[in-house]
Amino acid sequence: MHATSALAEADRLMTVCNSCRYCEGICAVFPAMEMRRAFSDGDLNYLANLCHGCSACYYDCQFSPPHEFNVNVPATMAKVRAESYEAYAWPQFLAPTFRRNGLVISIATCLSVFAFIVGFVALRDPSVLFGVHVGPGAFYKLMPHNAMAVLFGAAFLYAMIAIAMGIRNFWRDIGEPASTLTKPTSLWQAIKDASSLRYLDGGGVGCMNDEDKPTDTRRFYHHLTFYGFLLCFAATTTATGYHYLLGLEAPYPWYDLPVLLGTLGGLGLVIGPIGLLRAKYQRDSELVEARSYGMDVGFLVMLLLTSITGLLLLVLRATPAMGMLLALHIGIVFALFITMPYGKFVHGFYRFLALVRYAKERGDAH
Amino acid sequence: MKNGEIIGQTAHQVTEAVGQRHDVLVIGGGNAALCAAISARRAGASVLVLEAAPRFYRGGNTRHTRNMRCAHDSATETLSGPYTEDEFWEDLKRVTQGHTDEELARHMIAQSKEMLTWIVDQGVRFQPSLGGTLSLGRTNSFFLGGGRAMLNALYATAEQLGVEIRYDAEVVGLEIEDGMFLSATVKEQTGTSQVRAGALVTASGGFEANIDWLKQGWGEIAGNFLIRGTPYNRGTILRILIDNDIQQIGDVTQCHAVAIDARAPKFDGGIITRLDCVIYGIVVNKNCERFYDEGEDIWPKRYAIWGRLVAAQPDQIAYIIFDARSLELFMPSLFPPIKGDSIAELAGQLGLDPDKLTDTVATFNNAVQPGTFDPDNYDDCTTAGLTPPKTHWARKIEQGPFYAYPVRPGITFTYLGVKVNKEARMIMSDGKPTANMFAAGEIMAGNVLGQGYAAGIGMTIGSVFGRAAGQGAAKYARN
Numbered sequence: 001m002h003a004t005s006a007l008a009e010a011d012r013l014m015t016v017c018n019s020c021r022y023c024e025g026i027c028a029v030f031p032a033m034e035m036r037r038a039f040s041d042g043d044l045n046y047l048a049n050l051c052h053g054c055s056a057c058y059y060d061c062q063f064s065p066p067h068e069f070n071v072n073v074p075a076t077m078a079k080v081r082a083e084s085y086e087a088y089a090w091p092q093f094l095a096p097t098f099r100r101n102g103l104v105i106s107i108a109t110c111l112s113v114f115a116f117i118v119g120f121v122a123l124r125d126p127s128v129l130f131g132v133h134v135g136p137g138a139f140y141k142l143m144p145h146n147a148m149a150v151l152f153g154a155a156f157l158y159a160m161i162a163i164a165m166g167i168r169n170f171w172r173d174i175g176e177p178a179s180t181l182t183k184p185t186s187l188w189q190a191i192k193d194a195s196s197l198r199y200l201d202g203g204g205v206g207c208m209n210d211e212d213k214p215t216d217t218r219r220f221y222h223h224l225t226f227y228g229f230l231l232c233f234a235a236t237t238t239a240t241g242y243h244y245l246l247g248l249e250a251p252y253p254w255y256d257l258p259v260l261l262g263t264l265g266g267l268g269l270v271i272g273p274i275g276l277l278r279a280k281y282q283r284d285s286e287l288v289e290a291r292s293y294g295m296d297v298g299f300l301v302m303l304l305l306t307s308i309t310g311l312l313l314l315v316l317r318a319t320p321a322m323g324m325l326l327a328l329h330i331g332i333v334f335a336l337f338i339t340m341p342y343g344k345f346v347h348g349f350y351r352f353l354a355l356v357r358y359a360k361e362r363g364d365a366h
Numbered sequence: 367m368k369n370g371e372i373i374g375q376t377a378h379q380v381t382e383a384v385g386q387r388h389d390v391l392v393i394g395g396g397n398a399a400l401c402a403a404i405s406a407r408r409a410g411a412s413v414l415v416l417e418a419a420p421r422f423y424r425g426g427n428t429r430h431t432r433n434m435r436c437a438h439d440s441a442t443e444t445l446s447g448p449y450t451e452d453e454f455w456e457d458l459k460r461v462t463q464g465h466t467d468e469e470l471a472r473h474m475i476a477q478s479k480e481m482l483t484w485i486v487d488q489g490v491r492f493q494p495s496l497g498g499t500l501s502l503g504r505t506n507s508f509f510l511g512g513g514r515a516m517l518n519a520l521y522a523t524a525e526q527l528g529v530e531i532r533y534d535a536e537v538v539g540l541e542i543e544d545g546m547f548l549s550a551t552v553k554e555q556t557g558t559s560q561v562r563a564g565a566l567v568t569a570s571g572g573f574e575a576n577i578d579w580l581k582q583g584w585g586e587i588a589g590n591f592l593i594r595g596t597p598y599n600r601g602t603i604l605r606i607l608i609d610n611d612i613q614q615i616g617d618v619t620q621c622h623a624v625a626i627d628a629r630a631p632k633f634d635g636g637i638i639t640r641l642d643c644v645i646y647g648i649v650v651n652k653n654c655e656r657f658y659d660e661g662e663d664i665w666p667k668r669y670a671i672w673g674r675l676v677a678a679q680p681d682q683i684a685y686i687i688f689d690a691r692s693l694e695l696f697m698p699s700l701f702p703p704i705k706g707d708s709i710a711e712l713a714g715q716l717g718l719d720p721d722k723l724t725d726t727v728a729t730f731n732n733a734v735q736p737g738t739f740d741p742d743n744y745d746d747c748t749t750a751g752l753t754p755p756k757t758h759w760a761r762k763i764e765q766g767p768f769y770a771y772p773v774r775p776g777i778t779f780t781y782l783g784v785k786v787n788k789e790a791r792m793i794m795s796d797g798k799p800t801a802n803m804f805a806a807g808e809i810m811a812g813n814v815l816g817q818g819y820a821a822g823i824g825m826t827i828g829s830v831f832g833r834a835a836g837q838g839a840a841k842y843a844r845n
Binding site: 015016018019020021022023024025026031034037056057059060061062063066067068069202203204205212213 | 422429430432491493494496497498508509510511512513514515518519521522631634636637638640694697698699700
């Protein structure tokens with residue numbers, strides 16, 4: 001009846017939960033569940049991606065293990081979610097990269113960093129790599145700006161296309177018409193819910209990670225990570241504008257906008273992932289979804305490496321270490337880009353879209 | 367880290383507690399027990415809570431609750447309108463058919479008003495009524511996340527205040543002298559020990575999980591009852607109290623009993639095994655005979671009579687039969703209905719006589735009068751010339767596939783208990799109040815509920831008398 005055993009288990013749980021409904025006030029999953037009586041694979045994939053894994057429902061449930069009904073919604077939804085990422089992957093032959101995500105990311109990163117080092121050495125004089133370069137255009141002594149822009153532009157474009165195709169697969173699977181995406185009220189509601197992580201909050205009490213008290217801090221660290229990422233992205237975009245529109249070449253002084261944005265974002269992207277990694281490490285073993293553990297950790301480590309190497313580059317850019325650090329930093333960023341459609345990064349898109357659908361369903365119900 | 371701290375702290379407290387005398391001993395771990403423990407601690411007493419269940423199962427039947435009924439004079443953020451003390455009293459009088467202690471009940475109702483804020487101050491969060499429970503939106507405050515969430519909040523508050531809590535700690539004996547509690551015998555994995563305290567609060571629930579005790583009132587048929595809640599409510603403390611000359615109230619057969627899915631586990635199936643479809647079909651016993659008007663009243667008002675009705679049938683089993691048109695009119699439940707393309711096929715699946723069931727359904731169908739079906743309100747769909755009649759929602763069972771749920775009596779809680787006064791102080795059989803013994807929750811619910819039930823009153827009894835018991839016990843012990 002269901003494509004996988006995880007989906008069958010999710011169906012069983014939603015039947016249990018729909019008969020109980022005590023968790024209705026905790027998040028969006030349970031009200032969305034109540035709008036249905038039977039659960040297709042598409043419904044379950046929608047609910048699984050709507051679930052933020054806050055886990056309040058697990059500790060609030062009178063039927064969670066060791067009770068014989070064995071109700072563990074967060075772990076089951078995490079499993080369904082992980083499988084759904086794979087099912088939506090584009091192109092499909094790359095779907096298995098989700099399963100060995102840690103390995104794939106490590107290899108991609110090593111190769112990418114290696115290629116940049118070799119590239120710097122092969123295309124330029126080896127001495128350039130360890131030389132001291134200061135002033136405008138210092139970075140481009142190692143790699144011309146246009147080459148950098150083309151390479152990263154292409155990687156980014158590929159990632160966006162692959163993610164867009166995945167989104168299309170998701171939207172079709174849950175059976176939602178394209179027109180939902182054009183409803184401004186639903187979109188605005190989803191933007192508010194996603195940007196505040198409204199449903200990573202146990203219904204206002206706080207969520208839970210390793211015990212039955214709402215002491216979890218994931219929401220805070222996720223904010224640092226997410227907004228840190230956005231600031232870094234804004235830094236890069238601003239710098240690109242400086243380069244092409246104003247003709248100003250990097251590196252920029254510390255007080256200039258790209259550096260300020262990047263530094264602030266970088267700090268968020270150091271503290272945030274560390275906090276999330278710590279929460280992951282402390283998480284109640286009953287709630288851990290073993291299969292996606294490597295993927296989650298891999299993504300967080302990549303973000304952390306990106307920010308650490310970026311900040312080091314800022315501090316040491318006037319020293320002979322700059323060349324190697326640049327290779328390391330842009331090698332990591334490149335690997336991050338190309339693995340984006342096949343790792344934890346996609347969760348944000350599917351969850352946001354699930355929130356858009358939920359906002360629409362809520363609107364229709366009222 | 368947090369876990370480590372708490373475990374470390376508890377272990378430390380336990381070693382300290384050996385041989386130590388507490389001001390107040392609370393037996394039990396549900397809503398009433400925690401309200402007592404918290405209020406006693408807030409009044410300055412040192413408090414020990416002994417919960418017989420392991421940590422996961424802590425809290426007795428509170429784990430399965432979802433709301434409490436409190437009087438309030440105006441709408442709140444989560445309550446849709448006022449519910450005055452008088453209206454609450456009228457509701458209580460009606461459901462118990464007068465089998466209540468008016469003075470005590472009115473006192474509880476007056477106190478219930480304060481509980482709405484008091485319980486929130488102890489960390490419990492409310493939310494508007496749940497989907498499918500609109501009829502309770504004005505009167506009942508729902509716990510955000512349900513009863514276990516409420517318990518988690520109360521336990522966290524109690525721990526924070528320094529209440530000592532021991533799990534897997536079953537009290538098997540009480541030393542009582544002339545209405546004065548002296549000490550308790552506690553059985554734990556580590557062995558049996560004595561605990562002394564200045565005052566005692568028993569909030570250890572009813573005895574519904576003690577099938578042998580149920581049999582004393584119901585006879586052997588109690589063996590076929592399912593227990594909807596905790597398997598730990600065996601009535602050990604209640605028995606000891608009664609044997610020690612505390613006045614008993616209520617009789618052994620009084621309890622909250624509903625018809626739940628017969629496939630539910632023997633214990634702890636909770637709310638998800640309930641079935642709300644009786645009014646949309648017919649109910650037959652194992653001989654394929656109808657035995658009561660399924661459409662007598664709107665479901666929430668008649669929900670709690672069906673346990674007794676089914677208990678009176680042979681083998682304590684019955685079957686709700688309905689057709690495809692009614693399948694989605696009621697709240698879903700845990701087990702899917704049993705399905706058949708014809709009534710005869712359905713009977714075969716249920717192990718009933720196909721001819722007899724076909725005949726019963728045909729007789730019912732022939733008696734159905736024309737009317738306008740309205741699933742949510744009293745309608746004019748009735749039967750004529752049928753015994754027993756079906757007075758509302760009588761529609762022919764004719765559109766396949768046909769469905770059935772097997773049902774058995776499911777006991778929620780019991781009413782036989784100990785007599786208390788307004789302070790929750792236990793009363794001796796000679797009518798004199800005890801010196802330092804208090805009771806709260808299901809163990810004394812029968813003082814207010816002689817019979818019948820209205821949603822959320824159990825939690826009101828637990829909170830109001832729990833808080834009073836804790837205050838009274840603390841006051842006594844500290845004097």
